[in-house]
Amino acid sequence: MFFRNGYSGWRSGYQGSSFIELLGEDAQHLAPNFEALAQGSIEEIPHGTTVCSFKFSDGVVMAGDRLATAGHSVASREVQKVFATDAHSMIAIAGAAGPAIEMARVLSVELEHYEKIEGERLELDGKANKLSQMIRQNLPAAMQGLAVVPLFAGYDLRRRVGRIWQYDITGGRYEEGNAETSGSGGLYAQEHIKKTWREGMSSQDALDVAVGAITAAADEDRATGGIDFDRGIFPIVNVCTEAGITRATDDEVRASYERLRS
């Protein structure tokens, strides 16, 4: 690799700016192979559940519950489904947890790698497109039941707006208007957002909508986890604006929940 044992010229090897292609050419043993993951039994692999994303006055919010299930059992109570992929973009995963988390991780390394090699960041469109290709790569696994269907959202620094994309298992990419949800409880979250979302909401109102959507979904969908007060586990709510991404603290989420109850 790059610095080789045994001299073979310092300019040899992959020369582009994509981390995924770099692994494919110079470090094949590390390249993510989602197909291999599909060999296992589908029922026993943890599945993710409700995630949502919507716009507000300063950008875009993305939220997800913490529960992962395998069949009828709880696989994990505090799995992370919402990830910042760089300073201004984030991904929410619903579907088979293993490949989805790996995909989020590879995407964030990919974006950072491009930024360092090229000296500038990809446009938000470019990032969304890159994710399409990664999902398409996962297609054979998707056909065997290990679908990875993420939401992608971020702040577009050129257009100065928040933007949201939804994907299907073939890598199809659809830009959404104001809100989108995914996962088994997505429908219930969608209903809640439809009722409470308003144009140009403040960030506090946006937090309330996000927490309301996840709790509504958890109420109806058995595979979605709401706020777990006993264990102190709260949904993840990420807020992305021009200044970057911040995650709402557990106390903020708790306060928001109490506002909703009152």
Added chain:
Amino acid sequence: MSMPFYVSPEQLMQDKAEYARKGISRGKSIVTLEFAGGILLIAENPSKSLQKIGEIYDRIAFAGVGKFSEFDQLRKIGVRYADTRGYAYSRDDVRGKALANAYSQVIGETFTREMKPLEVEIIVAEVGDPRFVGHEENSIYRVRFDGSISDEHGFCVIGGNAEPLEAQLQSSFQEDMDLAAVVRAGRDALGRAENGDPDLGAANLEVCLLEREHEGRKFRRLPQDEVAGLLA
């Protein structure tokens, strides 16, 4: 059939070294300084797009002088190495020492095996993080055109005019300076170089930091107006 002339190995190495030195001495110097908040890298560079200083990983920065195409290629090799290692193991397993040694290998091998040596001199700077045991100290490594590597403390200068600049910093450098003081010290040293501009301003400076207290990626390129503010 042509007979190659015999050239003694000493002569060959000397010629190569002289060639590399000449190439490097044409360029401007880069100064690296430790300060209270981390490590500062500062270069005279009127170009905003052809950068001499770059981010390698969370705590590691790269600086190169000499032939742009060569040190920029080395920088990219470093990014590929670091990202792959961080992906395969963990982000904390990417260390400056291993990277500097790898650079030393590749530059040294090129020096002995190729007709033309690399006309570059580089710095690998790694800021310490008190939150990680065994990672608390800053490290600054300097790798020369023949692959020789050294471990520097306090400050370090690379480039054609390094010795007089180091002598100047010897008197002006203090430990734990604040950001404004260290940027000024760096600028003053660069300005007093033989081929330097004594009134070096923010427009002709490339200034980057490794900020110890910053979460995650600690590398930051200072925008021109911030540099101007610090120098004012």
